[in-house]
Amino acid sequence: MKIKLSLIALSILAVACSHKEYPNETIGIIPQPQVVNYIGEGRFNVAEAAVSYDTRFDDLSVHHFADFACRLTSIFKRDVIAEEGLKSTGIRFVLDKKYQPEQYTIEVKKDRLTVTASTPNGVLYAIASLSQLLPDAFYGVEEENPDWTIPEVFINDWPRFAYRGLHLDVSRHFFDVDVIKRYLDVMAYHKINRFHWHLTDDQGWRIEIKKYPKLTEIGSKRDETVVLKRFNPLVCDGIPHEGFYTQEQIREVVDYAEYLGITVIPEIDLPGHMIAALAAYPELGCTGGPYKVWTRWGVANDVLCPGKEKTFEFIEDVLDEVMQLFPSEYIHIGGDECPKVEWEKCPDCQKRIAELGLKTDEEHTAEQYLQNYVTERVQKYLNDHGRKIIGWDEILEGKLAEGATVMSWRGAKGGIEAAKQGYDAIMTPGGYVYFDYYQSDSISREPFAICCPCPIEKTYSFEAYDGIPEESQKHILGVQGNLWTEYVATPEHLFYMVLPRIDALCELQWCAPERKDFERFKKDVARMLRIYDALGYTYSRNIYGEPGLPGYTGPLGGDR
Ligand code: ACM
Ligand code: ZN
Numbered sequence: 001m002k003i004k005l006s007l008i009a010l011s012i013l014a015v016a017c018s019h020k021e022y023p024n025e026t027i028g029i030i031p032q033p034q035v036v037n038y039i040g041e042g043r044f045n046v047a048e049a050a051v052s053y054d055t056r057f058d059d060l061s062v063h064h065f066a067d068f069a070c071r072l073t074s075i076f077k078r079d080v081i082a083e084e085g086l087k088s089t090g091i092r093f094v095l096d097k098k099y100q101p102e103q104y105t106i107e108v109k110k111d112r113l114t115v116t117a118s119t120p121n122g123v124l125y126a127i128a129s130l131s132q133l134l135p136d137a138f139y140g141v142e143e144e145n146p147d148w149t150i151p152e153v154f155i156n157d158w159p160r161f162a163y164r165g166l167h168l169d170v171s172r173h174f175f176d177v178d179v180i181k182r183y184l185d186v187m188a189y190h191k192i193n194r195f196h197w198h199l200t201d202d203q204g205w206r207i208e209i210k211k212y213p214k215l216t217e218i219g220s221k222r223d224e225t226v227v228l229k230r231f232n233p234l235v236c237d238g239i240p241h242e243g244f245y246t247q248e249q250i251r252e253v254v255d256y257a258e259y260l261g262i263t264v265i266p267e268i269d270l271p272g273h274m275i276a277a278l279a280a281y282p283e284l285g286c287t288g289g290p291y292k293v294w295t296r297w298g299v300a301n302d303v304l305c306p307g308k309e310k311t312f313e314f315i316e317d318v319l320d321e322v323m324q325l326f327p328s329e330y331i332h333i334g335g336d337e338c339p340k341v342e343w344e345k346c347p348d349c350q351k352r353i354a355e356l357g358l359k360t361d362e363e364h365t366a367e368q369y370l371q372n373y374v375t376e377r378v379q380k381y382l383n384d385h386g387r388k389i390i391g392w393d394e395i396l397e398g399k400l401a402e403g404a405t406v407m408s409w410r411g412a413k414g415g416i417e418a419a420k421q422g423y424d425a426i427m428t429p430g431g432y433v434y435f436d437y438y439q440s441d442s443i444s445r446e447p448f449a450i451c452c453p454c455p456i457e458k459t460y461s462f463e464a465y466d467g468i469p470e471e472s473q474k475h476i477l478g479v480q481g482n483l484w485t486e487y488v489a490t491p492e493h494l495f496y497m498v499l500p501r502i503d504a505l506c507e508l509q510w511c512a513p514e515r516k517d518f519e520r521f522k523k524d525v526a527r528m529l530r531i532y533d534a535l536g537y538t539y540s541r542n543i544y545g546e547p548g549l550p551g552y553t554g555p556l557g558g559d560r
Contacts, residue, residue, distance in 0.1 A: 043152070165481070192509065211321065
């Protein structure tokens with residue numbers, strides 16, 4: 001793994017906060033820590049402190065606090081790292097193997113600030129929290145008399161959910177590696193540890209597969225893009241769009257994410273959402289084509305043909321390369337929005353249905369059971385290679401093999417049903433954590449977006465266990481936010497859609513429900529917005545009643 005020094009300390013945590021006092025009710029950290037106890041009247045002065053650490057820590061943890069120390073060194077113009085060995089005063093990083101994997105504590109006393117953790121993620125998250133206790137000057141913002149003191153406090157913190165995800169669709173619009181890294185930076189700062197990378201769809205195939213070069217030669221390019229969806233006419237830009245990640249770039253992203261404690265979960269969406277692949281290899285479709293990389297949004301009828309054995313060869317070959325690139329235990333195989341109209345007409349599909357003895361019943365059609373067959377076969381292939389599948393909640397329709405994880409997107413009902421049936425589930429309900437929805441109710445002032453308003457209050461109001469019987473709650477692995485990019489073409493627009501809803505998301509993922517409080521959260525978000533300013537991230541100011549993305553010149557919600 002390549003180690004990148006100073007990423008967290010120098011670029012992510014550039015907090016522009018200038019609080020001098022801690023309000024009684026909040027310490028001003030997002031996500032709100034589980035336990036915050038004020039333990040004295042004294043204050044610890046970071047400006048005078050040296051950093052020391054337990055030499056038993058692993059290399060990655062050492063890199064994290066070295067980053068932090070480097071930052072202090074450059075601010076205070078003195079070497080803040082103490083001679084080797086843990087000291088009894090100053091800023092101290094202590095290893096305690098009894099801590100949960102992502103847990104950390106920060107104990108602040110007048111003469112020492114002790115961070116304790118057992119893993120690199122614990123250390124990273126402690127630093128993310130600690131940085132939010134420091135003044136703007138920590139991040140290079142000019143500030144008169146910055147207050148480098150921290151009150152005596154004890155913070156004990158750990159995540160509610162092990163799976164804390166954020167998704168990005170790079171098919172509808174391609175974003176280069178630098179943008180992906182900035183996305184990962186902002187995720188890590190919010191203690192988000194899973195990046196769901198939606199790499200393939202009808203509108204563009206974005207991952208190099210060496211055995212199938214046409215996937216990127218042909219499948220990564222489309223003629224134009226819909227910029228405004230009216231029933232009639234569609235408004236398109238007439239500008240070709242293309243892009244893909246080489247395998248080397250994918251490895252670079254996976255390494256970068258690993259440094260930030262983030263597992264990258266690739267999605268190869270199948271058997272639907274496959275026109276870009278069909279454009280490259282038409283023999284994998286029911287009709288044999290020709291097909292064209294889609295320039296429209298919505299659900300395409302042309303999908304992979306599961307009647308043909310070469311379709312499975314293709315899927316397995318692609319997954320072989322995907323598994324080489326991504327160490328993730330989970331591979332997302334999509335499964336959403338797969339129309340069956342071509343399968344109904346296709347002799348190969350009908351032959352397969354007959355051979356398998358699939359029959360339409362009161363609940364499902366034979367073709368729906370054919371999709372189960374695809375899911376199960378791909379699941380078995382991945383299981384045989386030591387991996388597990390995640391699929392969108394459509395995979396629950398019909399029958400689903402044991403060990404699959406369901407991603408609930410059509411509301412929470414798929415997740416509720418999955419958990420009741422004993423499958424693991426990840427909650428990512430549209431309406432709450434779909435960041436392609438409008439940032440505010442004033443859609444006429446917002447960049448044109450899919451569907452409906454989803455202001456931050458709405459995101460914040462989601463509770464993952466609602467509707468889940470207590471005995472099934474153990475199956476809820478966590479919560480994820482999704483950003484589909486049909487109408488999101490630039491990095492500025494991308495970050496605008498995510499920030500600050502990511503702050504609400506991370507509290508759903510991290511905090512015990514009783515730690516959530518929208519009024520407290522709103523104050524803390526105000527400070528986060530200053531951080532985003534300092535770091536050059538775009539974000540929505542709707543929380544101040546100011547909808548809209550400054551500088552954006554594309555269609556607005558009101559242009560529908
Ligand atoms: C989805 O939003 N189509 C999973
Ligand atoms: Zn077919």
